Amino acid sequence: MPELTDRPPLTISIVSHGQQALILPLLHQLARFCGPLIHRVVLTVNIPEPDLLGDAPPGLPLLRLDNPAPMGFGANNNQAFGHCETPWFLVLNPDIRLDHDVLxxxxxxxxxxxxxxAPRILEPGKAAPEQHRALLTPTEILQRRKPGYGIPAVPDWIPGLFMLFRSEAYRQIGGFDERFFMYGEDFDICARLRLAGWRIQIAEDQRARHEAQRASRTRLRHLWWHVSSLLKVWGSRAFWRYRALLAREAAQASRPG
Known part of the structure; x- marks a missing residue:
């Protein structure tokens, strides 16, 4: 689709899994703080639920898509990208909260x-933002929360809570890999973006809040999706190519002069 310059720069994708009540405050925050930037919000209703969008902020351009059958995270956002006519495409979790214009x-x-x-993400009850993520490995997962963990100065990947894509880049790599139903697709798309020559840029001075919904820790089905997705990540060509790229970059950075 053409990227017209006479329209706001952003299309936003939000997916609801029976979460419209959780999404409504986010829609109001988007309208209040970022309204002039938004060309369209694509709200995908992934499972049947009551329609609460009558309480959405007036004037916010909202497109609702109702799936006849549930789809995965990547498939839903790829579908939403089909309605993107703007230079930027923002994927947001329903439980992200904004206190100001970060866009x-x-x-x-x-x-x-x-x-x-992406901005830095604040988790509930924490004064400091979520730490940057290193290459996703079993060792990294086990050591991430331990004292003395070497937090990278820049992230090797970011979670899929708040991902503002340049539409050109998203289109170039074909969006999310739909083989990941839920979990793992955020690392994979970051790896493929970097392998295609694009950068991940973090605004260290900007914050968004995450009202964390840790389903993978409380539901066995989500835990299974999480574990199986990690195995897909570690078995993928993109993972091993990205690991090699990061090793080359580290070697170059360590060379004197």
């Missing part, structure tokens, strides 16, 4: 080679 600074700071932008 204008993100766009203003975007480097030419940045294919994916």
């Amino acid at each position: 204008s600074p993100l766009l203003a700071q975007a480097a030419a080679g940045a294919g994916l932008l």
Whole structure:
């Protein structure tokens, strides 16, 4: 689709799994803080639920898609991208919360080679933002929360809570890999973006809040999706190519001069 310059720069994708009540505050925050930037919000209703969108903020351009059968995270956002006519495509979790306009600074700071932008994410009850993520490995998962863990200065990947894609980059790599039903697709798309030559750029001075819904820790089905997705990640060609790329970058950075 053409990227017209006479329209707001953003299309936003939000997927509801019976979560419209959780999404409504986010819609109001988007309208209040970021309204002039938004060309369209694509709300995908993935499972049947009562329609609460009558309480959505007036004037917010909202497109509702009702799936006849549930689809995975990547498939839902790829479907939403089919309605994107803007230079930027924002994937948001229903439980993200905004206290100010984070999108204008993100766009203003975007480097030419940045294919994916994000603010720092604040988790409930924490004063400091979520730490940057290193390459997703079993060792990294086990050591991530331990004292003395070497937090990378820049992330090797970011979780799929708040992902602002340059539409050109998203289109180039074919969006999310739909073989991941839920979990793992965020690492995979970050790896494939980097392998395609795009950067991940974090606005260290910007914050968004995450009202965390840790389903994978409380539901066996979600836990199974999580574990099986990790196995798919570690068996993928993109993982091993990205691991090699990061090793080359580390070696180059360690060379004197």
